[in-house]
Amino acid sequence: MVRCAMVCFHPTELHVLLSGSQDGTVKLFDLRKKESASTFHGRSESVRDVQFNPHSVIRDYYFSFASTHENGNVLLWDLRRPDKAERFFTAHSGPVFCCDFHPDDKSWLATAGRDKAIKVWEVVPYKQIQEVHCVQTIASVGRIKWRPQRRYHIASCSLLVDFSINIWDIRRPYIPFAAFEEHRDVTTGITWRQDPHIFLSCSKDCTVYQHVFRDAKRPADHANPMGLCFNVRGDISFAASEALGGGARGKGGSGMYASTRLPSFFRKNPDPTEQFRSVNSNLSVFTNRNQENPTAMDWFVKTAENYCLTGRPLSELCEHNAQVARQLGRHQIVQTWLMLKLIFAGLGAVSDKGVVTSPSLGRIVSLSTTGGQGDLLDRLSQHNETSTVTDMQEAKSAEPTGITKEKDPSEPGDAEPKSALPQPPATDNPAHADLTHVHGDFFFGDGEGGGGYNDYDSLPNMDHIQDWTLPGEAFQPRHEIIDRNPSPEELDRPDSPTSINESETVSLSNEKFLKGTVLTPTPTNPSFLDVRLLSPLVVDMLHHYAQQGDVQMTVSVMIVLGDHLKDQIEEQIQEHWLMSYVDMLGCFKLWMVATEIVKLSYLIGVPSVGTLNQNSTSIHSNCNHCSKPLTQKGWLCTRCQKLVNTCSVCHHVVKGLYVWCQGCSHGGHIHHIQEWLRTNQQCPAGCGHCCQYT
């Protein structure tokens, strides 16, 4: 006794029954007789499905049926010829679990199997059988049934894993047109009720459902129709369905599907449900290399490459970095560097020595401040058109003025700072006026408390994106400075700066400012300025820059200032900043800068980052003579007592950069190897290895 896999009634002859069995035979029964009418030997493996051709009203198809087999074959039979199948073809790799003749298109036969595919075959007499459609599902397909009155729709359910019933549009073979997910176990059978909107299904969960198409889930509607991604350089990659505006340049893809095989009566009567749009996406990349664009990152690379963070006096570092920032048109950064220089380099010298003795230092201070004033002038007069060029010119033109003023110390006006604020005349004592400006910013930032540095905030908006910068607001802080900082005038009276040299004026005005704001009563020591009072502000500033996404500035300042900020920032946060910056540098492949930052972070007391350079830096190699793994340090192989770093091309010992192939351990001078590989693929040592240098 062998298990019968499938039975099937003849579509028109009520008493004719076909059965397929696991022994590989198909038997035809006439229900009026006890014995089987005929047996079909397919010489194939066990039968999985048998189906009569439903077009039995047509004489040609009256006798035809199909059987599907375990070995992937599909056999087409004529009832009158039980000894041999009319045609056969291999439809699937693996068992074919089911087949279904198309109810309208007489040439179409759908098959499905364990290989998770549903295939539609065109079976035309005397022509080769062709696969016309293929649907890849996610699980082996147990049953398929064409949807009545919908030429391209077929329902499927799977044998395993997937409990849902999917209706596919075979023209879109990737996403089910509709899905019914009521069953809680594997669905075992589907049948349509002559109506394209209603079908029945049964399942191993012991239920039979009657589904109505209204309840269907439409997976395609939930599928994400677009992709969007930023890259590190600020390019945007965007993929969108042609139907969603992405299709302005649609290349004919959005047109209606027009099948040439469509019978003419179908074409005359376009059923709205038969309409089909082929679905495609357009992929485009938006690039932007404009400096003003906030997403472009060129400034980051240039800044990282050009900043100087160590190896020179603090003031020079600040000056250099300010210059770098100025060249990139980042005025806020320029100001910050200049202020840092004033706070930590200029005043540090003052507080150390009491009176500045080095004229060069004084000169640097006034130079920088004139530069700064150039910025400020520029901004005050034409705040909407901050351009690098005018700025640079202004700074340059102001520089000589600053020097001459420095040589003429008899002219510093007492009341000028105040009048200079709204409209600073270019002939003013630059150093004096500017210092008030600069510190006014600080003062205001402090006074604002949680509001942050409004002045800082407004600057980048003017520099990079000149939008929403409202003149009224931009000016507001400056007016407040005047209202709230009367100190320069008052304090100028007791110690007139005419008596001391220019450099002292610098320190004095700072000191005055400090008295006015922080209220530190140190009148006895006018040249004293405690950097410690300002450094919390600097720390705040670092946080601010980090907040704004400019961790580069934060880290650079942190490293340049080094010990000045010692113990003022939690090491964890420092580490976070440093690592973020190192990561970002990695994004741009700025390995050299990243290594330098890592090295410097050891110096500023963040050893957890500093030790990164020591991680995974050893490379294990083999001797290039005897292939013994080199375990010791040094360049001598312990087995063959030879130096291992000889060049395979020139046979000299390589000093300096040594490249070698990790596959065969042979290598040498980089230019020799490069030259060799230009004409050869194999190793120069003659070992026969196809060396790969990545």
Added chain:
Amino acid sequence: MFVARSISAEHKDLIHDVSYDFHGRRMATCSSDQTIKVWDLTDDGEWQCTASWKTHSGSVWKVTWAHPEFGQVLASCSFDRTAAVWEEVVGESLASTQRGQSHWVKRANLVDSRTSVTDVKFGPKHMGLQLATCSADGVVRIYEAPDVMNLSQWSLQHEINTKLSCSCLSWNPSRLHLPMLAVGSDDTNPSAGGKVQIYEYNDNIRKWQKVETLMAITDAVHHISFAPNLGRSYHLLAIATKDVRIITLRCLRKEPNAGANPGGMSKFEIRQAAQFDEHSSQVWRVSWNITGTVLASSGDDGCVRLWKANYLDNWKCISVLRGDGSVTNAGGSSTGGNQLGLTNTGGNFGGSRGFKQGGSGQSSMWY
């Protein structure tokens, strides 16, 4: 000015995701046609498809790159209920590399899900090689490769049941804070509660715990993304739902490490920084730039809109990019006026005249 370049992707169905690698010079696309394509930027600035292969037996929803430290590794997830890890193999066949084609090998197939896997994301690099997936039945799974050299071994570390059909997830990239995941749900029933859940890893009990549910978001969420944190004290989370939302999460606990608060859960102050309905329909994608200062969003209107905060922390549209490559600046025309009404919280603008002037000035900048 943005220059749009169209790439003939030749996917046979919808593209569901594009993803740049760490350096921005490689790009992966995945599509319903069950393939992934990898694109490399050539020296002359063209995108060249260097690999295209069938990955799943269903729509591939997402594709994502691992940190290059772990090699050239991709992860994908699919309607076929699996997630897969792929690695590029170099040097095995010289012929294929000479044709400019690279070869990708499936290293792992993660088959734990019973339903469609809707998102897959590698964890931040400092956490090692971790992979989070979420599926339509509401389960978030976190896998780890204990040996980063062996990509074929992934152990399922955690399973979080969110009880809502998940559509997207995002790792918090901050190394300063505890591991954190945000999970979005595309459940369309508004009464099912908040659709974005925040999970945090608790070191003490070694479990992921739900710390917040964003109750304000009741519509289906299609995509969420944490902004890169380069030293910000709070987290920025962008959400694509029926509009674009930007949420700030500020940890209320002072001590950032868990030791100060053993076993307890972090508390967050959650504020909505912005909400934009300029897409006027479903928003499908959000993406941050590397500094976390500019947000790009795309919606059913077929546009990409860029958002940036100004100095008052008001988020504004700074650019509109259309799929056909045209660029519209935000300042001009009707959208500008719209924004004025919507997001002007600063007040005191000195009348709209000033604003419009600013807007037109900006338009010249943007073109």
